[in-house]
Amino acid sequence: MMSRPASKPRPVKRAHTFEGSTLYPSRKSSLIEDARRDSASSSVDVWGPFGLPSPTENDDVFAEEQPSLSPPVVNGDLPKQMCVSFSSREGIGFGSLARAAKVFEMAKAKLLHVESRTSTIKEDGLEFLVQCDVKGVNTRSLVTSLQKIVDSVVIHRDDLPRRGVWFPRHISDLDKCTHLTTEYEPDLDNDHPGFSDKVYRMRRSEITRIAFQYKYGKNIEGVEYTEEETKTWGYVYRQLQQLFTTHACKEHVAAFRELERAGLYSPDFIPQLEDVSKFLQEKSGFQLRPVAGLLTARDFLASLAFRVFQTTQYIRHASSPMHTPEPDCCHELLGHIPILADPGFAQFSQEIGLASLGVSDDDITKLATLYWFTVEFGLCKEGDQVRAYGAGLLSAPGELMYALSDQPEHRSFQASKVAVQEYQDKNYQPLYFVSESFEDTKQKLRAFASSMKKPFDVRYDPFTRRIVTLDTVENVRDTARYLKGHFSAVTSALERITVR
Numbered sequence: 001m002m003s004r005p006a007s008k009p010r011p012v013k014r015a016h017t018f019e020g021s022t023l024y025p026s027r028k029s030s031l032i033e034d035a036r037r038d039s040a041s042s043s044v045d046v047w048g049p050f051g052l053p054s055p056t057e058n059d060d061v062f063a064e065e066q067p068s069l070s071p072p073v074v075n076g077d078l079p080k081q082m083c084v085s086f087s088s089r090e091g092i093g094f095g096s097l098a099r100a101a102k103v104f105e106m107a108k109a110k111l112l113h114v115e116s117r118t119s120t121i122k123e124d125g126l127e128f129l130v131q132c133d134v135k136g137v138n139t140r141s142l143v144t145s146l147q148k149i150v151d152s153v154v155i156h157r158d159d160l161p162r163r164g165v166w167f168p169r170h171i172s173d174l175d176k177c178t179h180l181t182t183e184y185e186p187d188l189d190n191d192h193p194g195f196s197d198k199v200y201r202m203r204r205s206e207i208t209r210i211a212f213q214y215k216y217g218k219n220i221e222g223v224e225y226t227e228e229e230t231k232t233w234g235y236v237y238r239q240l241q242q243l244f245t246t247h248a249c250k251e252h253v254a255a256f257r258e259l260e261r262a263g264l265y266s267p268d269f270i271p272q273l274e275d276v277s278k279f280l281q282e283k284s285g286f287q288l289r290p291v292a293g294l295l296t297a298r299d300f301l302a303s304l305a306f307r308v309f310q311t312t313q314y315i316r317h318a319s320s321p322m323h324t325p326e327p328d329c330c331h332e333l334l335g336h337i338p339i340l341a342d343p344g345f346a347q348f349s350q351e352i353g354l355a356s357l358g359v360s361d362d363d364i365t366k367l368a369t370l371y372w373f374t375v376e377f378g379l380c381k382e383g384d385q386v387r388a389y390g391a392g393l394l395s396a397p398g399e400l401m402y403a404l405s406d407q408p409e410h411r412s413f414q415a416s417k418v419a420v421q422e423y424q425d426k427n428y429q430p431l432y433f434v435s436e437s438f439e440d441t442k443q444k445l446r447a448f449a450s451s452m453k454k455p456f457d458v459r460y461d462p463f464t465r466r467i468v469t470l471d472t473v474e475n476v477r478d479t480a481r482y483l484k485g486h487f488s489a490v491t492s493a494l495e496r497i498t499v500r
């Protein structure tokens with residue numbers, strides 16, 4: 001089984017089908033010249049360090065993020081990095097992205113990170129976010145040049161590393177966490193079973209449109225699956241159904257049966273995400289959100305902090321029902337969903353997500369690796385047996401049987417060691433980690449998370465659906481009051497039970 005979840009963080013290369021790359025073709029040379037001339041002519045730039053444009057040029061472009069156009073007072077070191085996003089009402093394609101990249105190059109701003117997301121000003125358009133090294137760069141001229149090829153340029157002051165890593169504070173902020181990786185995309189990866197199938201690729205685009213258009217608070221639009229898609233689902237379903245009783249952990253089996261009894265799961269139809277999301281919310285507070293493909297680890301893990309699971313809706317290629325190089329609805333619905341209905345596992349998943357908020361890229365990699373060896377490929381003890389709880393195994397009959405055979409190595413779960421364990425995603429894992437219990441794994445994860453460098457701790461407030469940072473006396477006091485209320489109820493309940 002090769003389904004690959006959020007793993008090692010990497011820059012996002014592409015979100016979905018791009019429009020043509022012929023935007024403003026006649027401006028190409030003049031833009032490069034602009035950047036070269038501006039770069040050469042400037043020496044001191046009091047606006048530049050803060051990414052501010054000339055007050056006379058396109059003022060409204062910065063209205064949202066820049067409250068004032070007065071020259072800032074520069075205290076201490078100048079910022080060495082800048083984070084800027086840009087989009088166009090005409091749509092942006094690879095060509096215009098390349099021209100924008102040329103502007104950065106001519107300004108001598110070294111690109112550190114490039115991401116794409118759906119545009120907020122153009123339906124089906126893209127917005128690009130670029131983080132760059134601007135040491136010694138005239139940032140004003142860079143921004144001015146950029147403004148000439150796009151309609152909207154925004155400097156993200158809060159995204160600058162000197163201000164800490166941005167993370168979603170409210171569940172609706174997950175609308176911004178849609179950064180996809182391109183790995184294993186059927187139209188880019190020639191090893192993908194659907195690579196040469198134009199019809200399949202078009203069908204994928206049709207289904208992923210739902211995810212691109214989805215916003216927090218909306219119902220998830222359903223998919224009318226074809227006969228061929230339902231047949232593929234049914235084939236995978238029946239294979240796994242037989243194995244679950246002997247290979248899956250008891251929590252997964254129990255929830256799977258409950259989904260069947262509720263009429264939500266059957267080999268005869270592919271469940272709709274909205275229905276499954278409602279089921280999960282009642283069982284463990286988790287809800288689903290449609291996603292168009294493989295997300296970056298940071299975005300994927302952040303959604304877990306809000307008990308939101310990002311779920312694909314498309315299905316693997318019919319020619320390869322037992323293998324998918326990336327997550328599909330078989331992987332999500334048969335592998336992940338049942339066990340997410342278990343409150344203990346849901347809590348464990350949320351804690352990985354909370355641990356990821358605001359941490360460095362290195363720590364995201366460690367948490368993604370922990371996620372890989374637990375939520376995706378984890379094994380656990382059940383009496384004297386070992387069973388699978390990882391969705392990568394529970395959605396892949398071949399690897400499920402292999403993982404529980406005596407062929408691979410089984411090792412006890414230790415968070416600090418698992419976090420740095422090398423893994424590969426091209427074949428079955430040579431090594432699996434076995435947890436004593438979800439509770440034990442959760443305790444070890446907590447201890448590991450507390451050792452990570454972070455300026456603050458966080459908790460999720462389920463009433464406001466906000467992340468509370470525990471970095472002020474007031475916030476810590478509020479949290480203590482909240483916990484005190486719960487603790488009093490538990491103490492009272494214990495006393496009543498004991499008296500009986």
Ligand SMILES: [Fe+2]
Pocket residue numbers: 003004005327331336376391392
């Ligand atoms: Fe997964």
